[in-house]
Amino acid sequence: MVCFQSEYLHIEYHEPDKILISQWYGTCTSLQYRQALQQSVQCSKTHDVNFAIVDRRLLSPLSAEDLQWTSENYLNALYQLPLKRFAILNPFNVEADRQQQQLMQAYTKQLPFQIRSFEDLTSAYDWLMLQEA
Numbered sequence: 203m204v205c206f207q208s209e210y211l212h213i214e215y216h217e218p219d220k221i222l223i224s225q226w227y228g229t230c231t232s233l234q235y236r237q238a239l240q241q242s243v244q245c246s247k248t249h250d251v252n253f254a255i256v257d258r259r260l261l262s263p264l265s266a267e268d269l270q271w272t273s274e275n276y277l278n279a280l281y282q283l284p285l286k287r288f289a290i291l292n293p294f295n296v297e298a299d300r301q302q303q304q305l306m307q308a309y310t311k312q313l314p315f316q317i318r319s320f321e322d323l324t325s326a327y328d329w330l331m332l333q334e335a
Contacts, residue, residue: 203217205242206241208230209227210230212225213225213241215249219331220249220250220251220253221253222249222251222253223254224238224257226258228260228261229262232267239272240279246283250284251284253288253289254285254287255323257323258291260293260294261298263301264298264301273305281312281314286315287317288313288316288317289317289319289330290302291322291326292321
């Protein structure tokens with residue numbers, strides 16, 4: 203089921219596996235970026251999502267303000283979700299990748315779910331579907 207569709211982002215929910223997949227297609231405004239993240243959180247709450255994949259491969263670097271907003275608002279919203287695992291596909295852009303690694307290093311230990319970065323969608327999906335020990 204498609205939760206959100208635009209020229210810069212596609213968010214889809216796969217009900218059988220309770221996975222939310224967000225795929226960024228490129229540049230957007232600051233307001234669009236923030237609203238899109240809020241939309242993904244809302245969709246996760248509505249469908250009681252257990253797993254998420256965020257494909258950031260085509261996402262451009264964030265402004266300093268959006269990076270701060272992400273760490274203060276989006277990550278706080280993630281804490282409230284019933285997620286078990288969260289996979290991120292690494293951006294192709296070197297600066298965007300550095301920003302992502304910075305966020306992951308700062309918050310991974312604090313998150314109440316597992317988070318991991320990947321280079322491809324198949325590896326990310328396979329990791330999400332691993333049976334818990």
